[in-house]
Structure formats: C-alpha cells, structure tokens
Amino acid sequence: MLEAYTWLGRSLATIGQAGWHRAEKIVQTLSPPFIKVDGLEAINFGSNDYLGLATEYRIKMEAIAAIDQHGTGSTGSRLVTGHRQLHRDLERSIAELKGSQAALVFSSGYLANLGTIAALVNNRDLILADQYNHSSLKNGARLSQATIREYSHNDCQALENLLKQQRRLYRRALILSDGVFSMDGDLCNLPQLLNLSQVYESMLLIDEAHATAVLGGTGGGSVEHWGFSGVEIVQTGTLSKALGSLGGYVAGSATLIDYLRNRAASWIYTTGLSPGDTAAALKAIAIVKEEPEHLQRLRENISYFCNLLGTKAQSPIFPVVLKKTTEATELSLTLLEKGVFVPAIRPPTVPTSRLRISLMAKHEKEHLDYLHELLVRYIQKH
Ligand SMILES: Cc1ncc(COP(=O)(O)O)c(C=O)c1O
Incomplete structure (x- = not known):
C-alpha cells in the first residue's frame, strides 16, 4: 500500500478495537x-x-409498467430531460397526503435534507437542532455553513434558551428535528417546536422519514398526528420506508417548492428519480389512502407489543x-x-x-x- 494510504488500515484497526466495525x-x-x-x-x-408495501404485488406491477413505458432511468436532471408526468403526479399526491400546497421529489431522503437545508440558510444564519437528529439533517446543517447550535434531545426549554440568547444575532433561523426519532422511536414535541418557531420568527423543518404512512389519521405523518396539517412547516421525508420505494421529498408552501426548484443543488444537479421508483411510490400512497387497514394493523401490533412489554410507544x-x-x-x-x-x-x-x-x-x-x-x-x- 502506498504511504499516503496506510492511515486507512490503522483507522480501521481502531474502529475494530472499539467493537464498532461494520x-x-x-x-x-x-x-x-x-x-x-x-x-x-x-x-x-x-x-x-x-406496512410491508415493498413487496406488494400491485406496486411491483406499477413499477414494471412504468419501466416498460419510460425505461429504467430518467436519463437527465429534472430541469433538463428527466421530468415525467409521473413525477408531477407523485408530487401532487405527496402534497395531498401532507396537507401542504406543493411537494418536490428528490432521489433520496438524504438528498432532500441536504438540498433543502443548504438552500434555506447560509453563513449569516442560525440552525437549532436536536442532538439526536438523523445524519442527513446534521450534514445538511454543516453543508449550509450556518452557525449550528444543538439542544439536548427533545429539550424545548434548552431550545428556547438558545433562541432567546442567539436569535437576534442572525438573519434567518431554522429549527431542525426528526418527527419520529429513528433510533429511539419517540416523537419530537411538535406543538412546542411550532410555538417557539413562531415566537422567534424561525423556520421549522421536520423530517418525517419514519412518520409518513405510519402516524396520523390518514398516514400523513407526525404533522397530521399533532393536528398541524396545512400549517406552514417544511416537511421532508423518504419514499423508502413505509412507502416501500426509493426517493425523498420536501412538502410545503408553493413558494418554498418553487424556490427549492431554483436553489436546491441536490435536486437541480442530479438525475430525476427513476420511473420505476416514482410509479411505485405513487401507487403506495394510493394504497395507504384507500386501504386504512394496513395502518390499522400496524397500530394493533404496536399496542399488542406494548402490552407484552408493559410499556408505551409512540411509533x-x-x-x-x-x-x-x-x-x-x-x-x-x-x-x-x-x-x-x-x-x-x-x-x-x-x-x-x-x-x-x-x-x-x-x-x-x-x-x-x-x-x-x-x-x-x-x-x-x-
Ligand atoms: C430520519 C431519517 N431521515 C432521512 C433518512 C434518509 O432517507 P433515504 O434512505 O431516503 O436517503 C433516513 C433513513 O435512511 C432517516 O432515518
């Protein structure tokens, strides 16, 4: 191995000794x-x-039909040759599920977070973030070059203290939180986050990756669960979990979405989501909307398992x-x-x-x- 690369082996050995090798x-x-x-x-x-939708027969058939009609790849970025009617249909369907005016589909949830955060704030701005946020929120925050202040997990008092001390020192502020925390399964305190964002004139971005098609009366996510559908919140998420496909999205006001189309680098400079994935997600949302029994079944399982463990769970x-x-x-x-x-x-x-x-x-x-x-x-x- 060339001298310049020998540190790789040493670093891997350290990871191994800590029992962290994967x-x-x-x-x-x-x-x-x-x-x-x-x-x-x-x-x-x-x-x-x-919901077990990744292997659902009807969804697979929609994906196959889309591949048959459009090919396996979108072959270009959305603003050049990669935009299909399917993308528009999926974005309308996501917006409806989320109770928002519009939505934009990215190639993954990770890219949706990177692109959105970096487009909303820059080095003149402040990000306030839950310490347990997903890696994509953390890296989106770093990419934006905004000043980042983390608050202890779900500690809204700590968040308020930070806002009190720091908000006025910056042009814009953005609060970032998972809706459902991916490794702990608990929910953010959305009513308090929303209240603080309004009092301190800050934007609020909630990552709905583990909440979409899981929480809320119609599967709209934690925003619907807390009763805030239609409220101006930036909702991001993925098509790759309960929707069983691949890709990510941002849902929000029509102005936000139009702005992101013009400013989110991870959407502009990458190939549009593949036709198969797009069609699969579109069909999955239709099934979630039309067949509430899947969500019901999941909820029954959650409550049955809670009873066995003698505990409570929110997800x-x-x-x-x-x-x-x-x-x-x-x-x-x-x-x-x-x-x-x-x-x-x-x-x-x-x-x-x-x-x-x-x-x-x-x-x-x-x-x-x-x-x-x-x-x-x-x-x-x-
Ligand atoms: C909370 C959260 N946000 C974002 C993502 C990224 O989504 P994707 O897998 O579509 O990139 C994930 C999971 O991978 C996640 O758990």
Missing part, C-alpha cells in the same frame, strides 16, 4: 415479515418497510438499550440463530449501543409473542 449482510427477501440473513431464515424485526420503533457494544452484537446474533432478526445499532450511529426492534403490519401476534419470549429469556439469564 459490514453488510446479504439479505434475501422472502414474503414479509420473513427474510433470510446470511442464509438463515428469520422473522424480520429490522425493517423500515412498516413502531422499540429500542433495547444495552450497556456494552459487544452485548448488542451478541444478542442480535443469538436472536438470529433462534429465527429472529433484530439489528444491533452501535456508535457512532447512536450514543449507546442497542437493538432496534421495528414492527410491521405484516407481523402476526405469534411473531411478537416469540420475540417477547426470547427477550424475557435473555433478561432472566443476564
């Missing part, structure tokens, strides 16, 4: 909620496909926080050997190692009973 596993899709992980069949408790995400990194990886492996897949999530993704259980509408009660039984056995043994 590598992907080969996952085979079976009928949900089942998968094969490294050849072992298991009930999947690690998916973001909360399908249940963290099992463990003391040591090795404990998380060992428990995940033990569960896999017993036919249950629950991923171990370790630093730097989270401050404390954990198993992240995620429920799906496709789980049967017996699957939840079995996972519960394995966890109880583990706790009794340790």
